[in-house]
Amino acid sequence: MTELSPFRRIRKSCVAYLSVGLKRKLLEVDQDNLRFKAWELHKMPEIDVEDQQIYYEVVGEGPHTVVLIPGFIGTILSDFAQIFPALNKTKFRWICLDPPGYGRSRPKDAVVDLQLYERCGILIAKLMQKLGFEKYSIAGWSQGGAYGVRLAEHYPENVLKLVIWGTFAFGTKRSLFFHERSACLDLWSKDKLDEKLICFDKEYLQQHLQDMAVLVRKTFEEKRGKYLGELPSLTCPTLILHGQKDNLADELQPLAWKSAIPNSRIQYFPQAGHDIHLKHTAEFLKLVEEFLER
Numbered sequence: 001m002t003e004l005s006p007f008r009r010i011r012k013s014c015v016a017y018l019s020v021g022l023k024r025k026l027l028e029v030d031q032d033n034l035r036f037k038a039w040e041l042h043k044m045p046e047i048d049v050e051d052q053q054i055y056y057e058v059v060g061e062g063p064h065t066v067v068l069i070p071g072f073i074g075t076i077l078s079d080f081a082q083i084f085p086a087l088n089k090t091k092f093r094w095i096c097l098d099p100p101g102y103g104r105s106r107p108k109d110a111v112v113d114l115q116l117y118e119r120c121g122i123l124i125a126k127l128m129q130k131l132g133f134e135k136y137s138i139a140g141w142s143q144g145g146a147y148g149v150r151l152a153e154h155y156p157e158n159v160l161k162l163v164i165w166g167t168f169a170f171g172t173k174r175s176l177f178f179h180e181r182s183a184c185l186d187l188w189s190k191d192k193l194d195e196k197l198i199c200f201d202k203e204y205l206q207q208h209l210q211d212m213a214v215l216v217r218k219t220f221e222e223k224r225g226k227y228l229g230e231l232p233s234l235t236c237p238t239l240i241l242h243g244q245k246d247n248l249a250d251e252l253q254p255l256a257w258k259s260a261i262p263n264s265r266i267q268y269f270p271q272a273g274h275d276i277h278l279k280h281t282a283e284f285l286k287l288v289e290e291f292l293e294r
Contacts, residue, residue, distance in 0.1 A: 046104060049127045055104035056097040056127065060089030064160075064292060065133050067124065068096040071142030071166065073208070075103030075199045079141060083281050088289050095136075097127065099147065101208070103199040112211035114219070117143075117228060121150030125158065135160055137292055141277065142166040142249075146228060153232040162234065163288050165241035166249050166274045169256035171216055171225030178248055179216040183209040231260035238264035239291045241284070243272030 046055045057076055070079035075098045087094050100120055101110025111119070124147060128136055137160045140148030145167025152159040168175055181187060185206055196205060219227040238261045242254040254266045267287055269276050277284045 047127065047130060049123055049130055052100050052108055052123060053105060054097055054100065054123070054127050056095055056131075059084050059087055059094040059096070060092050062088070062090050062092040064091060065093045065095060065128075065136040066292065067128065067136055067138045067140075067148070068094055069124065069138065069140035069144030069147050070096075070099060070102070071140075071144050072212070073102060073196060073200070073205070074099070074141070074144065077103065077199060078195065079144075080277075083277055083285070086281055086285055088285070091293065092289070095128070095131070095133075097124065098199075099144070109204065110208055112208065112215050114215070114227075116215070117146045118150045118154075121147045122154055124148075125151050125155045128158070134158060137161040137163070139163040139288060140167065142168075142274065149228065149232065149234065152234050152236055156235050159236045161292055162236050162238040163241065163291065164238070164257065165276050166243070166246060167253070167257070168227070168249055169231055169253050169260070171220050171227055172250060173220075174248065174250065175225075176216050176220050179209075179213040183213040185209070231256065234261045235263070237291075237294075239288065240264055240266045241269065241276055241287070242266060243269045243274060243276045245270075245272060246274045248274050 046053045048054075055076075068080050070076065076096045080096050084094075098105040099110075100123055101108060110116075135158060138148040138151060140146070140163070142165075145164030148162055148164060149167070152162050183206075185193060185202070200208075216227070219225060223229075238257070240254045240257045240261075242249070242251070244251070254268075258264050258266050269280055269283070272280050
């Protein structure tokens with residue numbers, strides 16, 4: 001079977017949205033750039049949290065609420081939509097959001113500075129409070145995991161359990177190289193760029209990537225890569241997932257998290273890379289849902 005290109009996978013994700021009742025109507029499409037200029041969704045609205053507009057979607061009606069947080073320049077559509085049909089919707093209520101400044105959580109730009117992770121973590125906690133959820137678990141991928149860690153640090157009374165994967169405990173030369181290379185859109189494949197331009201304006205995407213590259217270099221040079229400072233000793237049970245073929249987050253990252261968080265354990269995926277949930281969905285969800293149920 002021929003593997004779908006990233007752009008075709010993202011288009012397939014739109015079909016997955018429809019299968020869980022999230023009706024989507026494309027209003028205007030720029031066929032030359034394969035970019036959706038505007039879209040209308042008839043399920044969940046944007047909601048104002050402080051001075052930031054946050055777009056979110058809810059999947060399932062179970063008693064255990066779980067916040068799904070996308071990764072770097074990630075959105076609901078790019079990072080989680082394709083696994084929505086596989087989620088357990090009777091035991092869990094999954095709340096997924098576009099992080100501040102990403103996707104439909106606009107028009108305010110993402111602010112890129114040393115307080116980024118703390119600010120976004122607190123904002124997500126306030127979103128959950130505004131939606132009326134007092135207790136919930138968190139599942140964060142990559143950068144989303146860092147937001148989740150900050151949330152659990154500041155709101156331990158609200159967080160039941162935490163799941164992170166592909167999340168850096170500290171920056172490395174590899175992560176610096178990734179961000180500086182990512183800031184050069186001319187180096188991106190056409191499929192990858194087309195996929196991101198579904199949810200981002202090109203000029204804004206370029207600026208955000210450049211700002212992130214500057215921030216990562218600054219933390220690497222001034223803080224020895226400790227972008228979160230000293231890792232917090234969280235109290236909630238934590239599951240750390242790591243793909244042993246991850247070409248971004250090396251094998252020291254999960255070990256650092258395990259050392260910092262007393263009530264935590266690591267689960268390795270020998271054949272997985274950075275995007276465990278997208279390439280090994282069944283195994284990923286089995287482990288995560290079993291952990292959340294305990």
